[in-house]
Amino acid sequence: MPHQRLSPELIQLPAGWLPALFRGAKSTCPRCGEAALFRKWLKPVDRCEHCKQDWSVQQADDFPAYIGIFVVGHLLAPVVIAMISGGVSAWLTLAIILPVAVVLLLTTLQPVKGAVIAFLWWQGIGAFKQERREDNLEP
Numbered sequence: 001m002p003h004q005r006l007s008p009e010l011i012q013l014p015a016g017w018l019p020a021l022f023r024g025a026k027s028t029c030p031r032c033g034e035a036a037l038f039r040k041w042l043k044p045v046d047r048c049e050h051c052k053q054d055w056s057v058q059q060a061d062d063f064p065a066y067i068g069i070f071v072v073g074h075l076l077a078p079v080v081i082a083m084i085s086g087g088v089s090a091w092l093t094l095a096i097i098l099p100v101a102v103v104l105l106l107t108t109l110q111p112v113k114g115a116v117i118a119f120l121w122w123q124g125i126g127a128f129k130q131e132r133r134e135d136n137l138e139p
């Protein structure tokens with residue numbers, strides 16, 4: 001069958017949830033680590049070219065954006081406070097921080113979405129089937 005997933009014995013499943021997240025954050029397939037996870041910027045492939053894992057069932061939805069906003073907001077909040085308390089005008093602070101925030105959000109969105117998809121797959125959430133290496137069978 002052309003769409004049959006490669007069995008876990010034929011691919012290198014990640015050793016744990018952290019390596020799976022790193023594979024997703026690198027925009028590679030969290031299951032095999034061999035092929036691209038995204039066909040466009042935030043559009044995952046329907047199926048991994050290498051291991052045939054079905055990624056069309058992922059339901060990351062808006063969660064990557066929430067994580068990105070949370071992280072970028074916490075990174076920039078001290079900078080804004082320091083600029084305002086250091087005497088920089090509010091308009092200049094806004095003019096500097098706004099483009100920085102947009103660039104940071106746009107650059108972190110794909111790695112965060114890849115990590116979220118990897119987490120969903122690793123935990124077997126939604127339509128994903130939970131898989132583990134034979135030497136790592138704890139949940």
Ligand SMILES: [Zn+2]
Binds near residue numbers: 034035049053
């Ligand atoms: Zn794969």
